[in-house]
Amino acid sequence: MRAVLLQGKMDAQLVEVPEPELVAGSVIVEIDRSGIGGSDVEAFVSGDLPAPAWFGHEWVGRIVEVGAGLPDRFVGEPVIGAVPAPCGECRPCQAGLGSHCIVVLEMIVGADPLASAHGAFAERIRVDARRVQRLPEGIDINDAALSEPAAVAIHAIERSGVGIGDLVVVVGAGTIGLLVAELARIAGAARVAAIDPEAARRELVCDLGADAAFAPGDEISGWLERTGHGLGADIVFDCSGSEGALAAAITQVRRGGSVIAVGVPSRTRDSLTSKLVEREVTIRASLGYSIADVRRVLTLMAEDRLHVSRIYQDDLIGLSEVPAVIGHMAQHGRAAGKLLVAP
Numbered sequence: 001m002r003a004v005l006l007q008g009k010m011d012a013q014l015v016e017v018p019e020p021e022l023v024a025g026s027v028i029v030e031i032d033r034s035g036i037g038g039s040d041v042e043a044f045v046s047g048d049l050p051a052p053a054w055f056g057h058e059w060v061g062r063i064v065e066v067g068a069g070l071p072d073r074f075v076g077e078p079v080i081g082a083v084p085a086p087c088g089e090c091r092p093c094q095a096g097l098g099s100h101c102i103v104v105l106e107m108i109v110g111a112d113p114l115a116s117a118h119g120a121f122a123e124r125i126r127v128d129a130r131r132v133q134r135l136p137e138g139i140d141i142n143d144a145a146l147s148e149p150a151a152v153a154i155h156a157i158e159r160s161g162v163g164i165g166d167l168v169v170v171v172g173a174g175t176i177g178l179l180v181a182e183l184a185r186i187a188g189a190a191r192v193a194a195i196d197p198e199a200a201r202r203e204l205v206c207d208l209g210a211d212a213a214f215a216p217g218d219e220i221s222g223w224l225e226r227t228g229h230g231l232g233a234d235i236v237f238d239c240s241g242s243e244g245a246l247a248a249a250i251t252q253v254r255r256g257g258s259v260i261a262v263g264v265p266s267r268t269r270d271s272l273t274s275k276l277v278e279r280e281v282t283i284r285a286s287l288g289y290s291i292a293d294v295r296r297v298l299t300l301m302a303e304d305r306l307h308v309s310r311i312y313q314d315d316l317i318g319l320s321e322v323p324a325v326i327g328h329m330a331q332h333g334r335a336a337g338k339l340l341v342a343p
């Protein structure tokens with residue numbers, strides 16, 4: 001059969017390859033459509049994958065053969081490439097954290113031997129049967145090819161908690177950014193703006209329902225000022241993963257708002273953004289305290305539930321000793337526990 005393989009940096013070729021070999025628990029799918037994703041272009045540009053490399057991981061097709069242990073009725077079913085359900089056995093699964101299942105994660109990143117995460121730029125692909133999702137009737141086949149990036153976008157929307165009346169900014173109007181902008185509306189966002197350097201993408205995101213689109217830079221600040229009542233966006237999605245985008249997002253979001261990191265180009269795998277996204281970590285900032293916090297503290301002390309007496313030293317310091325004590329602390333490091341002054 002024919003397949004497009006990566007032969008090296010900036011080098012992809014259509015070649016004749018052996019048919020995929022059927023193994024137990026897997027199916028052979030005839031590819032009807034495969035999408036060219038940002039990560040495919042990244043792999044082409046970087047040449048990071050060991051050549052010759054299979055690529056293409058967004059696809060829709062029909063099952064043409066089933067491996068041992070699978071029913072024949074699967075043959076002919078229209079399917080898309082997806083991730084399996086959580087395994088139920090790994091450590092995160094055992095701890096009730098199925099959404100962080102190690103087996104699913106390894107399939108997503110292609111580390112599992114049966115993963116076939118890539119290889120959809122070919123006539124047929126072998127894939128673990130747990131990784132295919134049956135396509136319901138009534139979905140256009142070209143639309144179905146976008147279900148993988150749409151699932152990525154929906155996951156980001158879900159993680160963001162975007163809701164009715166929110167002001168949303170989407171940085172990067174590639175496929176994921178366009179889908180996030182469209183889905184933010186479905187989730188109830190009142191205003192959506194996008195930021196992208198390409199004029200054609202800015203036009204497209206507005207066609208899809210965004211209120212405004214801007215080139216990177218300060219262009220958006222006036223719109224944010226007017227639309228966000230001088231506060232900023234409730235939620236900013238960084239779908240670009242580009243250098244500095246996350247820092248810019250923090251200046252666009254309102255105080256107490258949320259920034260959702262979605263995009264990670266492979267070239268910046270060591271960046272803070274990559275580490276955040278790959279581990280799907282939630283970072284929340286905390287600034288000072290509120291009057292409600294003070295009242296909670298006083299209640300806990302009054303009820304003898306918060307114990308602070310070990311955190312200060314019993315020996316009180318007179319006013320006259322303060323200069324010497326502070327001088328000593330500056331030179332020799334701070335004492336264990338707080339020093340209290342009794343003027």
Ligand SMILES: [Zn+2]
Pocket residue numbers: 086087088089090091092093094098100101102103104
């Ligand atoms: Zn698991």
